[in-house]
Amino acid sequence: MMQRTLFCRGAFLAQQVALESALPTRVSASLVPRYRRTMSSLSVPPPACLLQPLQAPYRYMFGPGPSNLPPRVLAAGGRPIIGHMHKEMFEIMDEIKKGIQYVFQTQNKLTMAISGSGHAAMEAAVFNVVEPGEAVLIAINGIWGERVADIAERIGADVKRIVKHPGEWFSLPEIEQALTQYKPVLFFITHGESSSGLVHPMDGIGDLCHKHNCLLLVDSVASLGGAPLHMDKQGIDILYSGSQKALNSPPGTAPISFSDQASKKIFSRKTKPVSFLLDIRWLANYWGCDGKPRVYHHTGPVSGFFSLRESLAIMAEQGLEKSWKQHQEVAEYLHQGLENLGLKLFVKEKHLRLPTVTTITVPQGYDWKEITAYVMKHHSMEITGGLGPSIGMVLRVGLMGYNCNKTNADHVLQALGDALKHCHKSKV
DSSP states (O other): OHHHHHHHHHHHHHHHHHHHHHOGGGSOTTHHHHHHHHHHTOOSOOOGGGGSOOOOOOOEEOSSSOOOOOHHHHHHHTSOOOOTTSHHHHHHHHHHHHHHHHHHTOOOSEEEEEESOHHHHHHHHHHHHOOTTOEEEEEESSHHHHHHHHHHHHTTOEEEEEEOOTTOOOOHHHHHHHHHHHOOSEEEEESEETTTTEEOOOTTHHHHHHHTTOEEEEEOTTTTTTSOOOTTTTTOSEEEOOSSSTTOOOSSEEEEEEOHHHHHHHHTOSSOOSOSTTOHHHHHHHTTOSSSOOOOOOOOOHHHHHHHHHHHHHHHHHOHHHHHHHHHHHHHHHHHHHHHTTOOBSOOSGGGBOSSEEEEEOOTTOOHHHHHHHHHHHHOEEOEEOOGGGTTTEEEEEOOGGGOSHHHHHHHHHHHHHHHHHSOOOOO
């Protein structure tokens, strides 16, 4: 009876409030100026665009990334949020660590996913391993070496460079000569240079670095899952990647791992890293890598971690070697089709072509911007031009992970063939 009485009284009060709200003559006159003052204090009105439903077109993401996402990963990212310090979240993070160890082929304890893009992992690697004044050697044959050199200079490192044109690679004697000359604490090289479409041979580089008391840092953002890479066997000390390419997760989580030697360098440094957010000593605890109770450091991207966990699960189910084989087969199929169209591949040596991102020499007489715009307008397909030093030199096509199949390769070939017929070609 008491519950019924309270319910009836509540209903009556709700009706009374609604009625009074509908009768402005009953509102106290003393409240009107106060109400108006509150409203007039807003000098910026709600944006009209935000009062409309979200609109996002479907596109075939066949550029260098991000890629289209599998339904499983989309669904995982849409699961209800849980707390970033809940025990269930820690369990998911532990599963992510194991997945990263698998795709990296490493047993490193200090393995995690940075909350951010591949650039965040790039900065985390340099910020934590290098101290001001220390010599760093950067192999530059595309944009990513340029970026790492920039980052290292910003923290006061003594940056040394060895430079090649886009599409070229570094021999072991060239690397050893530079290591001997500059005596760096860190050597950086890109495994999958997406700006030029080159996959760099890795065998022997780690041995050379360790011979010269140097740590090896490798960028695998564009290659992870699409080209063979063995962190432990190849002597890589720091390896990082991104989530949005062959892993087929949304941008925003970046796998990274540190060898025991790299960990010793991090935990024995004399100065604090310049970034608190990217301080690996804090992140090691947040990711359960130090064996201590986890404490709050930052709020991780919970939905992003859900998605990354699912994408790693898909990779584990498929098998890493099967994924490498699939990317290679589809890339070769695409390459043959491009040559049949009369197009030239930018990387001449077949074994150096990055399976995930194919670079095509811009066909003579065509404007690359017109080609990419035509393909987007008429085929709802993203392919891109060059990046950094390869701007104006190449078109870039990426078929990675969920997008990596011959049907999509045929779709790309059809779109490019159509563009070549309809885009303006100069007589020069």
